[in-house]
Amino acid sequence: MKEKSKDKNNPKLQYTIDATNKSLGRLASEIAVILQGKKNPHYEPRIQGEDGVIVKNVDKIKITGKKLKQKKYYRHTTQIGHLKERTLEQIWD
Incomplete structure (x- = not known):
């Protein structure tokens, strides 16, 4: 550093x-x-x-373990039923 x-x-x-x-x-x-x-x-x-x-x-x-496929990130668009879910692998692509 x-x-x-x-x-x-x-x-x-x-x-x-x-x-x-x-x-x-x-x-x-x-x-x-x-x-x-x-x-x-x-x-x-x-x-x-x-x-x-x-x-x-x-x-x-x-990135250790199975985090690329198992770690999930959620976000909500404030609309009913619009909870978005993405894995770490999808984010890194």
């Missing part, structure tokens, strides 16, 4: 993460910590983090 500040006067950092052979859940947890601002020494729970994340090689993420 690399850190890069855009401007010396601006404390916002831009993190670059290589996702090659990293587990999807662990990578998501790592990104969430950065976006919440918990890597910043001036962290306060009531203030939103200002750091950004760029993820490279997303197509090389390691």
Whole structure:
């Protein structure tokens, strides 16, 4: 993971993460910590983090088990009977 500040006067950092052979859940947890601002020494729970994340090689993420076929994501269109269901495999295609 690399850190890069855009401007010396601006404390916002831009993190670059290589996702090659990293587990999807662990990578998501790592990104969430950065976006919440918990890597910043001036962290306060009531203030939103200002750091950004760029993820490279997303197509090389390691997805363990049968998640591609069994993991389902649901969304509703607010119409009666319009509950949409997609598997992780359909989303990644």
